[in-house]
Amino acid sequence: VSASHPLAARYLDALRAGLGELSPVEREEIVGEIEVHLREALASGRDAEAAIAALGPADRLARAYALEALLNRRPGPRRWLLALAIVAAAGVPSVVVVPVLLAVGLALVFAGLVVWLAGLFAPFAPPHLVIEIDPLAAVTIGPPLAAVGALCLGLLWLYARFLIDVVRRAARPAPGATEQR
């Protein structure tokens, strides 16, 4: 269509020549959108010469395109894909680590408390309730048992925070990668 107007055709050729660094596909897309622009301008009754002047010199336009093409790409969805991959990778051990730590931790905390309380109350238990436990041993063993349980829960907490931190860091754009111009 633009070929019908020699000035427009010449402008588009100059633009294409200036876009040599870009891939052929990108080059033709760009020439195409400027061609559409000129077609719109002519269709709205503007003079071809004026429309081309308003676009600016073809080589300057080509340079502006090349500059924008060279700019750092924003991280965008690819970062999220990475985060997702990390979650997936962490998911496998998590299936084992999380329930084991949780179960062992809760069980030990509970058992430690029960043993300790049993030891405490054994001497005062009513006669019909026989607690077969050495009170002294129970009172000594209870707290360390509960402590090991609490340690398990603590480790679980640290593991969860580590996972959250890793995912957050992966999802965040690398410093300087976004706005370096």
Add this chain to the structure above:
Amino acid sequence: VTDVGDWTTQLRRGVLELAILSQLEQSVSYGYEIATRLASVPQLAAGEGTVYPLLRRLRRDGLLETYWQESAEGPPRQYYRLTAAGRRRLRTIEQEWHHVVQGVERLLRKEGRS
């Protein structure tokens, strides 16, 4: 590379990006309309051509997306609209813009007094 022309170019590019995003938030539009509308604002000093490379980058970065729409006057037109990321970006640079303008104006006022 570090002449005033380069500084002005960078400044205009940044402002033009803000102008494009803000225009497209108000209403969707197609290339020719965006280019001529922004070129008609003398303060922007944007030639009609300057809009296109920016539109292209903003789309590549996922801030804009395009779709085709029939036109009464001729072939279908490719329309641009903001994506959710584009809207977020607009809010951020809008804030940044007010921030910088306020700061610079305060500095200029101080210098004017002394």
